[in-house]
Amino acid sequence: MKSLSETQIIRILTNQFSGQPGIPLDFGDDVSAIPFSSKTWIIVKTDMLVGSTDIPPGMTIEEAARKSVVATVSDFAAKGVRPQALMVSLGLPAPVKKKTVQDIARGLRQAAREYRCKMIGGDTNQADDLIIDIAGIGIANPKTLVRRNGARPGDIIAVTGLFGKTSAGLGILTSRREKDLAKYPSLVRAVRRPRARLAEGIILAKSSGATSSIDSSDGLAWSLHQIARSSKVGINLHTIPIASDVQRFAKEHRLSALDLALYGGEEYELVVTIRPEKFHHSKKRVPSLTRIGIVEKQSFGVWAHLAGKRTQVKERGWEHFS
Amino acid sequence: MKSLSETQIIRILTNQFSGQPGIPLDFGDDVSAIPFSSKTWIIVKTDMLVGSTDIPPGMTIEEAARKSVVATVSDFAAKGVRPQALMVSLGLPAPVKKKTVQDIARGLRQAAREYRCKMIGGDTNQADDLIIDIAGIGIANPKTLVRRNGARPGDIIAVTGLFGKTSAGLGILTSRREKDLAKYPSLVRAVRRPRARLAEGIILAKSSGATSSIDSSDGLAWSLHQIARSSKVGINLHTIPIASDVQRFAKEHRLSALDLALYGGEEYELVVTIRPEKFHHSKKRVPSLTRIGIVEKQSFGVWAHLAGKRTQVKERGWEHFS
Numbered sequence: 001m002k003s004l005s006e007t008q009i010i011r012i013l014t015n016q017f018s019g020q021p022g023i024p025l026d027f028g029d030d031v032s033a034i035p036f037s038s039k040t041w042i043i044v045k046t047d048m049l050v051g052s053t054d055i056p057p058g059m060t061i062e063e064a065a066r067k068s069v070v071a072t073v074s075d076f077a078a079k080g081v082r083p084q085a086l087m088v089s090l091g092l093p094a095p096v097k098k099k100t101v102q103d104i105a106r107g108l109r110q111a112a113r114e115y116r117c118k119m120i121g122g123d124t125n126q127a128d129d130l131i132i133d134i135a136g137i138g139i140a141n142p143k144t145l146v147r148r149n150g151a152r153p154g155d156i157i158a159v160t161g162l163f164g165k166t167s168a169g170l171g172i173l174t175s176r177r178e179k180d181l182a183k184y185p186s187l188v189r190a191v192r193r194p195r196a197r198l199a200e201g202i203i204l205a206k207s208s209g210a211t212s213s214i215d216s217s218d219g220l221a222w223s224l225h226q227i228a229r230s231s232k233v234g235i236n237l238h239t240i241p242i243a244s245d246v247q248r249f250a251k252e253h254r255l256s257a258l259d260l261a262l263y264g265g266e267e268y269e270l271v272v273t274i275r276p277e278k279f280h281h282s283k284k285r286v287p288s289l290t291r292i293g294i295v296e297k298q299s300f301g302v303w304a305h306l307a308g309k310r311t312q313v314k315e316r317g318w319e320h321f322s
Numbered sequence: 323m324k325s326l327s328e329t330q331i332i333r334i335l336t337n338q339f340s341g342q343p344g345i346p347l348d349f350g351d352d353v354s355a356i357p358f359s360s361k362t363w364i365i366v367k368t369d370m371l372v373g374s375t376d377i378p379p380g381m382t383i384e385e386a387a388r389k390s391v392v393a394t395v396s397d398f399a400a401k402g403v404r405p406q407a408l409m410v411s412l413g414l415p416a417p418v419k420k421k422t423v424q425d426i427a428r429g430l431r432q433a434a435r436e437y438r439c440k441m442i443g444g445d446t447n448q449a450d451d452l453i454i455d456i457a458g459i460g461i462a463n464p465k466t467l468v469r470r471n472g473a474r475p476g477d478i479i480a481v482t483g484l485f486g487k488t489s490a491g492l493g494i495l496t497s498r499r500e501k502d503l504a505k506y507p508s509l510v511r512a513v514r515r516p517r518a519r520l521a522e523g524i525i526l527a528k529s530s531g532a533t534s535s536i537d538s539s540d541g542l543a544w545s546l547h548q549i550a551r552s553s554k555v556g557i558n559l560h561t562i563p564i565a566s567d568v569q570r571f572a573k574e575h576r577l578s579a580l581d582l583a584l585y586g587g588e589e590y591e592l593v594v595t596i597r598p599e600k601f602h603h604s605k606k607r608v609p610s611l612t613r614i615g616i617v618e619k620q621s622f623g624v625w626a627h628l629a630g631k632r633t634q635v636k637e638r639g640w641e642h643f644s
Contacts, residue, residue, distance in 0.1 A: 023442055046411045096325045105338035
């Protein structure tokens with residue numbers, strides 16, 4: 001039997017809850033908001049890590065627990081909001097070993113410290129699958145929160161780092177090829193110890209030049225399409241920043257480095273659009289920021305002009321149930 | 323291999339996170355809090371429903387989804403706080419049928435309407451087990467929030483309803499005995515369509531007589547022990563309000579109605595301690611409130627004096643991994 005896709009599932013759910021009054025942020029945005037006052041919104045995000053689908057071979061439970069926090073923090077980063085507190089809901093297959101729980105606790109603590117969040121509570125349950133569901137809670141001024149839908153023609157598209165590392169790293173981990181594991185430590189590390197761009201996201205939101213933002217956790221191509229659709233704009237890329245190890249790895253294995261960079265996932269960079277007159281200032285504050293293209297009118301779609309060739313960027317990325 | 327118990331798991335996790343500054347509510351309390359100002363705390367609670375362990379035969383997916391919200395709302399009820407918003411994280415085994423998602427969406431919407439919460443967002447994932455993890459978010463004045471640890475000797479112990487229905491109902495559903503299903507609809511309904519005592523909890527918190535409160539979701543006995551331990555008091559019961567259908571069912575099946583009432587679970591009544599001079603006022607505002615005992619000094623433990631007999635109430639209840 002064909003399964004519903006993640007997109008179809010989300011559509012059924014959002015249809016059921018559309019039309020509720022007093023919800024200030026689109027269901028489609030990276031985080032959710034509860035208005036508290038004109039200057040204050042409570043921001044919430046939940047992100048579930050599932051053992052059977054989200055932990056590749058070679059990743060420890062401690063790393064998986066740390067990563068579950070990184071995934072939630074990354075969505076806050078994209079909005080320029082600091083998550084103050086975290087809640088954790090655990091589903092654990094029985095029998096539960098002491099070491100498993102200790103490893104989870106250590107991974108969570110590590111991440112909470114890295115991003116200076118407090119772990120304030122949670123819930124523990126028996127389940128057939130390992131589940132680590134993280135809820136992040138923060139406070140934001142709605143004026144500085146960067147939405148998905150603010151990109152305007154003429155804005156610069158920029159990203160905070162290089163792409164392709166996690167899809168290459170995931171390939172290495174799942175193939176368990178010893179040689180590659182030793183040869184490409186940076187690619188493996190990108191999967192096992194990802195980082196959220198929280199500091200960068202907060203700076204970009206404060207600099208007031210960012211018009212839209214999303215993280216690249218479902219892949220660069222997917223993220224670009226989300227910005228294009230939410231903002232009703234087109235996107236024209238003139239470069240894709242690919243990590244040099246990804247280039248090497250792709251060449252060795254006859255893969256397309258471009259595909260690895262565009263259609264990966266679990267890569268927690270930020271994809272932002274910035275007003276052109278503010279880009280220089282933003283780049284000075286966030287040195288990792290790289291200009292990759294320009295926002296165009298809606299009819300355009302998402303295209304890349306690379307080495308004199310015009311390539312369509314497909315709306316494809318990391319999707320569950322696919 | 324023997325599994326860690328839920329209590330042991332929680333201990334490992336809380337040990338890892340104890341000593342964080344600025345956490346105003348005990349890890350052991352029903353909800354978690356983030357201080358926002360002297361008069362405002364953000365209140366958060368997550369509660370995970372797991373398909374393989376939390377959905378008895380005869381309960382529909384729609385009912386399970388509704389119940390997952392009730393469980394979270396019930397913890398807010400115990401603290402006297404209205405949950406304003408809900409987030410849902412789903413884990414769904416593939417292949418995912420349209421009807422499953424529609425049923426989940428309907429169950430969630432129903433509960434959100436009953437308790438006037440807004441569903442503001444969520445996350446969808448593929449998993450080996452059905453997971454419905456609900457996060458509730460609300461705002462509370464720390465002065466009116468009723469903690470677990472405020473019971474004082476002399477306070478009256480009261481509950482909001484009758485007990486034993488869900489453990490009897492669960493027995494009926496798991497045995498699938500057709501005759502009982504027809505004969506005891508109220509017991510089956512208690513499992514399939516539980517209600518959280520949100521209105522009652524908010525009134526009790528506002529009446530300023532409530533000194534401690536907890537819901538009975540892990541069983542009446544367990545809840546009484548939690549209040550006794552957190553508040554460092556003893557508890558002396560003079561009655562256990564048992565539903566008449568539970569009495570009938572217990573008699574017919576030669577079970578102890580008292581055990582069904584004390585050691586059940588998933589029963590979302592409130593267990594509160596109230597200053598004696600305020601009880602009359604509280605009872606007038608919340609007619610379902612029933613006095614079941616009195617708070618004593620710590621050395622006492624939890625006992626019941628029923629029909630001239632002194633019975634120890636054991637610290638036993640609903641625990642995962644047991």
